Amino acid sequence: MNYFTKEHEMFRESLRDFLNKEVKRNIDKWESDHKIPRDIWKKMGDQGFLGLTYPEKYGGFDLDFFFEVILFEEMSKMNSGGFVITQQVVQCMSSPYILKYGSEELKGKYLPGIISGDLIGCIGITEPDAGSDVKSIKTKAEDKGDHYLLNGSKTFITNGVYGDFVVTVAKTDSNAGTKGISLIVVDLNSKGINRTKIDKLGWHASDTAEISFDNVKVPKENLIGKEGKGFYYLMNGLQLERLIFVPSCVGAMEFAISESIKYMKQRKSFGQTIDKFQAIRHKIASLSSEIESAKVFGYYCCELYNKNIYDVKLCSMAKLLVTELHEKVSTECLQFFGGNGFSEEYPLARMYRDCRVGTIGAGTSEIMREIIAKAVIDDTEFKKVKS
Ligand SMILES: Cc1cc2nc3c(=O)[nH]c(=O)nc-3n(C[C@H](O)[C@H](O)[C@H](O)COP(=O)(O)OP(=O)(O)OC[C@H]3O[C@@H](n4cnc5c(N)ncnc54)[C@H](O)[C@@H]3O)c2cc1C
Structure with a gap:
């Protein structure tokens, strides 16, 4: 099944040209600087590469999800996970909550900027004492009449050092369990916010922060949707956050295979190029087969998402398969290079x-x-929660 039309392929070509011209020659510097200059996002915005699935009303293009798939596949071929995750967080992990559940004021304030490349957003879920167990977060947003008073801390927040706003998961009622969790947009230059950069194993081009909130005043109108609904919005939104690993892992794995083959065709050992050794040829054959099958399944899940079909089980399977396969492919391809x-x-x-x-x-x-x-095993059905 082919999910890509002529328009998709034209988009892929022009994006590829852009990335080869504007990103490829700079990526090593951004990796060693541990920072991506803002102007590249502005250029991508100007070229119409951001806000692909967002409504035209806010400057977007109202396109189908496969344009987003192409965007992240091609960005991944630049071989910098940090470069890719920066925009994945903006386009697919933080701003969608504003788009789906936010007020017109919030949409008008933030969406045009993330589409033009002027604004960088973050999603603030994880805390020093709560990662997988989201409902155990402690960050509190107290209702003070015309504003919330925010206290607590978040950790591992992608884009948190140089970003502009964070969609913050906070407790508006500490006694109500998941029904006391809300999503609130917080401007990162607000008084009382402290950001510390985390030194990481990889994703060097991407900035990751520990963020503390010390009596931060946040206007009440920055609440996304309804108070106490945040956990349910998150459960709906995490499917996209997970699915978007499909294009980034597929793009990266295809890049790894093509770089490996290029290397194998010129590297000589025992009087012949190493691409002639059966042990290596069969490894490439096996990995290529696994990548192709993960891609076909991943695209199927993307098509379900495109048709607004909510399938938690398949999205989770896709995320699990592509991320674990990516690890295997990078380990085995590294070996081909000796x-x-x-x-x-x-x-x-x-x-x-x-x-x-x-x-x-x-x-x-x-x-x-x-x-x-x-x-x-338990036949649990995961249903989309209505807002
Ligand atoms: C580079 C980077 C960027 C990130 N970006 C963001 C971001 O932008 N925003 C954000 O909010 N978060 C971000 N995260 C945080 C990330 O989502 C969490 O690290 C992740 O959800 C795991 O949480 P944790 O680190 O607290 O681990 P824990 O939840 O403490 O888990 C520790 C170990 O226990 C296992 N475990 C926990 N619960 C169970 C269970 N029920 N069953 C079996 N095993 C279990 C886990 O699988 C893991 O192996 C980022 C993390 C990294 C490393």
């Missing part, structure tokens, strides 16, 4: 570092297996 695989001069060292977070972020592999087991 000692050069371990060198920063060659592409696999970075991918080996970057892929490691895939089985942790946006729900660990263990949590994906828990969800899948509940669906498969």
Whole structure:
């Protein structure tokens, strides 16, 4: 089944040209600087590469989800997980809550900026004492009449150091369990916010922050949707957050295979190029087969999402499969490069570092297996919650 039309392919071509021209030559610097300059997002916005599925009313293009799939597949071929995750967080993990549940004022304030590339958003769920167990968060937003008073801290927040706003998961009622959790947009330059950069194994181009909130005043109108509904909005939104690993892992794995084959065709050992050794040829054949099957299944899940079909079990399976396969592919492809695989001069060292977070972020592999087991063994049905 082909999910891509002529329009999709034209979009892919022009995006590829743009990335090769504007990103490829800079990516090593952004990785070593641990920072991506803002102007690249502005350029992507100007070229119409951001806000693809967002309504025209806010500057978006109202396109189908496969344009987003192309965006992240192609961005991944630049071989910097940090570059890709920055916009995945903006386009697919934080702003969708504003779009789906926010007031017109919030949409008008934030969405045009994330589509033009002027604004960078974050999603603030994880805390030092609560990651997988979201309902145990402690960050509190107290109702003070015309504003909330926010206290607490978040950790591992992608874009949290250089970003502009964070969709913050906070307790508006500490005694109401999941029904006391709300989503609130917080401007990151507000008084009382402190951000500390976290030094990481990979995703070097991306900034990750620990953020503390010390009596931060947040206007009441920054509440997304209804008070106490935040946990349910999150449960609906996490499917996209997980699904979006499909294009980024597929793009990266295809890049790893094509770089490996290029290397194998010129590297000589025992008087012949190493692509002639059956042991290596068969490895490439097996990995390519696994990538292709993960891709077909992943695209099927993307098509369900495109048709607004909510399938928690399949999204969790897709995230689990592609992130674990990505780890395997980067380990095995690094091996094809011998000692050069371990060198920063060659592409696999970075991918080996970057892929490691895939089985942790946006729900660990263990949590994906828990969800899948509940669906498969206990017949649990995960239903979309109405707002
Ligand atoms: C680079 C990076 C970027 C990130 N970006 C963001 C971001 O932008 N926003 C954000 O909110 N968060 C972000 N995260 C946080 C990420 O989502 C969490 O790290 C993840 O959800 C796991 O939570 P935790 O680290 O607290 O681990 P824990 O929940 O403490 O888990 C520790 C271990 O126990 C296992 N475990 C926990 N519960 C169970 C269970 N019920 N059954 C079986 N095993 C279990 C886990 O699988 C894991 O192996 C990021 C993390 C990283 C590393």
